[in-house]
Amino acid sequence: MSEVGSRPGPAAPSEDVQRFTAAERWVHRSVALLTGVCLVTAAILYNGALMMVVGHRQLVSDVHVWSGIALPVPMLLGAASAAYRRDVSRLDRFGRADWRWLRSRSRRDGTIPVGKFNAGQKVNAWLVAASTGVLLGTGVLMHWTGLVQLSWRSGATFVHDWVALGLGLLVVGHILQASKDPEARRGMRTGRVSRRWARTEHRRWADEVD
Amino acid sequence: MTDPSAADAGAPVGRRVVLGLLGLGAVGVVTGGAVQDGLSRLLAPIQLRDPTGLTSLIPLGDTWRYYSVTGAVEPRDAASYTLAVTGLVDEPATYSLADLEALPQTSFVRTFYCITGWRVPDVPWTGVRVADLLDAAGPTSDAVGVRFRSFDGTYSVNMTLAQARARDVVVTLQMYGEPVTHDHGGPARVHAGSMYGYKGTKWLSEIEVTPDNAPGYWEDRGYPLDGYLDE
Known part of the structure; x- marks a missing residue:
C-alpha cells in the first residue's frame, strides 16, 4: 500500500484504474503469508531429510496446524467488504466466453472478451478454495486423533497429502504467472493498474469501469 | 452493482x-x-x-515419515551406544550394542501405524524382548510401570509393566534385516507391535522401572496413555 508512486508505472496516475481495494489486498497478503507458512512447515513435516535437520516436530506441527486453521479467517473477514463479495461472485460465475477462452489457443490476443478475471483465474480460485477446505477438514481429523477411527484417519492422511501437493503446484503456477506480469503484481500491491493494461487483459472489465 | x-x-x-x-x-x-x-x-x-x-518427495503409496522432537540428534554407533536398565530393579544393568546382539532375538513382521493415519505395511522387526531385559533386572514388588528414554534428551514413553512385557514389545536392532538406521532411531529403538508408533521410543538409551505410569512425551500432549491400535 505504501508503494504507490515509489516506482514509475507505465502510465501516469490519472491513467490508472482501481482494481483491488485495501480490504482485498489485505486478504490476499494474509492468505499468502499463512499459505507460505503452511507449505514450508508441510515440507519439513513430510520430508525426512528436512525433518532430521530441523527436528522439533511438535513446534513445527503446531505452527502448521494453527496457520492452517487461521487460513480461512481472512477469507471470511473479507466478506465484510462489498468489493470482496462482488469479486467472489465474479469468480464464481462462468459463462460461454469463459469456456471458449479455456479452449482457445490464442486466448491472450484479446479477441475473446475477458471480464475482471479470466477463466484461468476463475478455475484457480475454485481449486484453491476447495483445496483449502479439504485440507482444513482432513487436517483436523489427523490432528485431533480421537475424532474418527483409524481407517478414516488413514484416508484423511491420503487425501491431505495429495491435495497439499496439488495446492503446492497451484501456488507455484500462480507465482510463475505473476512473475511474468509486473502490472498485474502492481494491481495487487497498490490496488491500481494502468488503463492500457486493463484494456489489453480484461477488456470487458475496462469497459465497465470507464 | x-x-x-x-x-x-x-x-x-x-x-x-x-x-x-x-x-x-x-x-x-x-x-x-x-x-x-x-x-x-x-x-x-x-x-x-x-x-x-x-x-x-511425493505422497506415492505408504512411505516412512521420520519424526524428531528435538534439534539434530547426535548419532551413536556400536562403540558409543549403551542401554541402561534402571529404577526399581534388583539388578540394574548397562548393555552395549554387542551385549544386546548376543541376547536371544525375536523377529516378526508387522505394519507400522502412526496415530495420525499414515502407515507402512509389513515391516520386518528384529530385536530383544523388553520382557527378557526386565526379567534379567528383576523389578521390585512396588514396580508399576516402565519409562523408555531417548538419547535425544527429551523423548520418553510410559507403559505399564504388563504392557512392556508383551511378546511384541522389542528393543529393535534390525528393520528389514538391516541394522536400524539413525533416522529410524538406531542403533536401537523400541517397537510395540500392537501399539501406535508414538509408543516406540527412537534412539533408546534407558529403560527405567517406575513406581507409577506417568505420561510420556506425546501422552502428556494428549495422545492416549495406552496407545493400542483401535481398529
Missing part, C-alpha cells in the same frame, strides 16, 4: 465445483485407506528401485 458485466455472467460453476470437490474429499477420507493400499502395492517395487529418491 449487483449484476456483474456480461463477460462475468453465467452459471455459478465455481460454487458447484467447490462443493463437488469438498464432497470428493469426504469420500476420499472414507475410502482413501483402501485406495492407498492399492497404490502402495502397485508402487512399492518402483519406490524400492528408485535411484533418484524423487518418489520419496
Whole structure:
C-alpha cells in the first residue's frame, strides 16, 4: 500500500484504474503469508531429510496446524467488504466466453472478451478454495486423533497429502504467472493498474469501469 | 452493482465445483485407506528401485515419515551406544550394542501405524524382548510401570509393566534385516507391535522401572496413555 508512486508505472496516475481495494489486498497478503507458512512447515513435516535437520516436530506441527486453521479467517473477514463479495461472485460465475477462452489457443490476443478475471483465474480460485477446505477438514481429523477411527484417519492422511501437493503446484503456477506480469503484481500491491493494461487483459472489465 | 458485466455472467460453476470437490474429499477420507493400499502395492517395487529418491518427495503409496522432537540428534554407533536398565530393579544393568546382539532375538513382521493415519505395511522387526531385559533386572514388588528414554534428551514413553512385557514389545536392532538406521532411531529403538508408533521410543538409551505410569512425551500432549491400535 505504501508503494504507490515509489516506482514509475507505465502510465501516469490519472491513467490508472482501481482494481483491488485495501480490504482485498489485505486478504490476499494474509492468505499468502499463512499459505507460505503452511507449505514450508508441510515440507519439513513430510520430508525426512528436512525433518532430521530441523527436528522439533511438535513446534513445527503446531505452527502448521494453527496457520492452517487461521487460513480461512481472512477469507471470511473479507466478506465484510462489498468489493470482496462482488469479486467472489465474479469468480464464481462462468459463462460461454469463459469456456471458449479455456479452449482457445490464442486466448491472450484479446479477441475473446475477458471480464475482471479470466477463466484461468476463475478455475484457480475454485481449486484453491476447495483445496483449502479439504485440507482444513482432513487436517483436523489427523490432528485431533480421537475424532474418527483409524481407517478414516488413514484416508484423511491420503487425501491431505495429495491435495497439499496439488495446492503446492497451484501456488507455484500462480507465482510463475505473476512473475511474468509486473502490472498485474502492481494491481495487487497498490490496488491500481494502468488503463492500457486493463484494456489489453480484461477488456470487458475496462469497459465497465470507464 | 449487483449484476456483474456480461463477460462475468453465467452459471455459478465455481460454487458447484467447490462443493463437488469438498464432497470428493469426504469420500476420499472414507475410502482413501483402501485406495492407498492399492497404490502402495502397485508402487512399492518402483519406490524400492528408485535411484533418484524423487518418489520419496511425493505422497506415492505408504512411505516412512521420520519424526524428531528435538534439534539434530547426535548419532551413536556400536562403540558409543549403551542401554541402561534402571529404577526399581534388583539388578540394574548397562548393555552395549554387542551385549544386546548376543541376547536371544525375536523377529516378526508387522505394519507400522502412526496415530495420525499414515502407515507402512509389513515391516520386518528384529530385536530383544523388553520382557527378557526386565526379567534379567528383576523389578521390585512396588514396580508399576516402565519409562523408555531417548538419547535425544527429551523423548520418553510410559507403559505399564504388563504392557512392556508383551511378546511384541522389542528393543529393535534390525528393520528389514538391516541394522536400524539413525533416522529410524538406531542403533536401537523400541517397537510395540500392537501399539501406535508414538509408543516406540527412537534412539533408546534407558529403560527405567517406575513406581507409577506417568505420561510420556506425546501422552502428556494428549495422545492416549495406552496407545493400542483401535481398529
